[in-house]
Every structure is written in structure tokens, then in C-alpha cells.
Amino acid sequence: MTELIDLSEVAGQAGKFDCFLEQVRDRFGFDHVAYLGSNPVAGTMHGYVTYPEEWKRHYTHQAYHLIDPTLRIAQRSIAPIDWSRIEQSDNFRLVFCAAREFGISDRGVTIPVRGPFGDTGMLSVTRDTDEHEWRAMIAHSIGDLQSIAVHMHDAVMNSDAFSNVLRRTPLSSREIEILQWTAAGKTQQDIADILNISHRTVEVHLRSAREKLFSLTTAQAIARAIAQHLIYPI
């Protein structure tokens, strides 16, 4: 995950969301990556895409976001929605025939995110390729894409100052304890031995702690935990 910008590190930097999506695209070899999120607390919607300008204009002008079946279904889904699973409705054909003219494939997947306050996000990736390669690509990247989707969503939602305060999730004693040992230089196996829990339990709590601190990396999570006086600097 180290190649990607940690969005929590570059607060306020213009263009960071576009840049992040371009990095995701290049790292996994997708044609395009798009994020759309809605923040009901602030009453705002946010969209960031790597699509060509002409498609963005056409999509907005035709108001495709009102009928785009990938968004309609994914918005209510828990699991990632592969676009091949979506019923071939009139709207599906309308949006994807137009997309094809702009060189955008109908092979894609949309990963839904649900936040704590009714906020939702959707990260979509697409690539014009055959079925076999597509399946392999997604099987390889889907776990990272889940983390990336939530990281992007949290960063976008938290760009609203009120939401940033509201959306802070408390850490559990165990998460804080594990962060503290990590800050002290202990490995996950060391920590598992010290706390007499499984290695995987350490890993799961560390991942949860990172996400609660809106960080992609453990280093950034520790920096934030120290800044928030959750743990002591060592």
C-alpha cells in the first residue's frame, strides 16, 4: 500500500483525490477509476473520475447519474457489483452504448461503501479486456480495492469540517494497546505473544485502528494516534 498517497497526510491539497485515483488506476492496470459519494450530513455529493473530459461532460450533460444502473444497484448493495450481473435494462444499454463511443468498456465492478451516518460511496473500476483476464485482475485486487474504497470515502467525507468531527470513531482499548506496542517497535508476532492472542487478531485490530484513524499506513496511524494523545510517543 506504500505506493499510494495516504490521503490523511495531504490535507487540503488541491487535486489530491484525482491524483489518488490515477495512482490506483496505474497500480492495478485499470483503464479508469471513479468515485462518487454522498454526504447527507453536509447535503453534498462528490465525484472524482479518471475518465476523459469529453465523457465527463457528456455524462453530466445527459444526466446519466440519474439513471446509471451501476450506481442504482451498488448504492443498495453490500458486496461489490460486477457490471455483468446487472440486468440489461434500457438504461443500461443507453449509458453503456454511449460509454463505448468514448472508449469506455462495460466490463467493470463497483464497490459500495457505507459510512456511519448514512453516507455512502461507490468506487468503480473498469478495463476493456476479456472475461478471463478480468476475473484474474479482480481476484487479485479486490481486497485492496475494498480498503482503497473506504480510504477514499473517509477522506472525501472528512473534507467537510463538521463531518470530520462527527465521523471520528472511538478506538477500543485493545486497538490502542496494539498501536502502542507497534509504536514501541514490536512486530505483530511479538504483540500476539505479549497479549496472548492470535497473530491474526493483532492484524485485524491494527487494520481497524488504521481505518478509524483514516490512515492507509500503520506509520500514519501511529502519528495520528500520538497527535490525538491516544498513545505515548516512545
Add this chain to the structure above:
Amino acid sequence: MIIVIDAANRHLFEDILDDMYRLRARVFSDRLGWEVTIENGREIDRFDHLDPLYIVGLDVEGEVISCVRLLQTTGPHMLSDVFSAILDGEAPLRSSRIWESTRFCVDTARLSREGADTTVSRATCELMVATLETCRDAGISDIITVIDPVMNRVLKRSDNAPYDYVGTVKPMGKVSALAALLDCTDERIGRVRNFAALHDNVVLTDAAALELRPVTAQNGLKNREVTVLPGQTSSVALSPVIGLGHVPG
């Protein structure tokens, strides 16, 4: 066999879900004595209104024999609210890679009767395999599941023991409840498949499930003509998401 139902296909399987709510009423209210809300013989709570993912087991006659419900831990879910006592006041895990599974149950009465076509153990393993595989394929690394001690023993016996527990065991109705962690690795899936000798795909396609349930097929086809997913024709894009808007917290 297993069917996976979510917002994308639930309009085809409303009557399977209806039977599932009835099974949950029999298990969680009648048998386990949990304080759940029963209406017209169905156990439905507010998390069912959040478009969760259901994994539902059917026997050869197409009757619902098992079910479980999955929700993301980044959004509203049971451990962050209803089951918070289990966590002793501690904050729940929140991760893009962990889903919460709740309302895990099997129709032991139906499966213990004479002439049942499968066993409780096998039905439980099928449900677990389908759940673990669905999670794995979605990029989920771990499941946190709220279960009772009986289900915990069943998991252990099926070579599917939780690798750890979070919080402590808390009394709930006639029994108690606890939160267990399960990894969705190929290794675990292999162990459970091996234990129950499940070698084939356990998840039915929508088409195969409709065939197994003639009633569902009729409803499904009928629904197909008239049902529009809520929001599909709405002129407001991305209104604060359907079902989530009115949930406190």
C-alpha cells in the same frame, strides 16, 4: 443448496425471504428466547431494512433450512449498537475488510425429522462455506459473528473453530451470546468443505433457485414485470441512501 440474496436480486426471492423471517422467529424468539421483535410470526429488525446480504439454505423441496445476514462494519451494524453489551462498552472493530454476520441459524426441527434430506451438521457447513466464499470473493478477510454457545460448539466440531473472540459472553434470553472471529481464507474453506465432504459449488444461480421454488418462480416472473427497484426511477440522484436515512447512529 444455497442462494445469495441482496438488493440486486431480492425482487425475485421475496417469498424466500419471507420464509427466512419465519425461521428466524422460530429460532431466535421461540427456541433461544432472545428479545427480538416478532410481527405476524416473522422476526424482522431495522437492520433488515438496510439492504443487507442474505445467505439462505434450501433443502431439495425448496424449503428454507438455514440463513445468515451480512453487513459492513464501516456502516450501521449490530455490534455497534444492539450487541454492544458483548463488547463491555468497548468500540467495535471498523474495517473495510471485515463484515459482520448475524442471525446465523439452522432449522434443526425440520432437519431432525424423519426423512430429512440433509443433516444439521451438513446444512450448517454448507451455509458456512457459502458465507466464507461470498466474503472471500468480495475481498473480505475476516468475519465477526454473533453466535450462541451451541453454534460455537457446532463450529468447533466442523473443523471451523473461531480463531479468537472479542468481548465476553453475555446472557441473552434463555442462552447467551458471544462475538467470534473467523478468517475467510482458502485454508478454512478447505477444512469445512473437507469435514462435510462438500466438493461441488454450493451456491445456486438465480435461475436454478427459481426452478427449485416453483412458487418463487411465479412470483419472480410476476414481479419482474412490475417491480422497479426503489430509487431506480427517482429523479433525485443519490438521495441519502434508501433505508439508511432514518436510522439513528
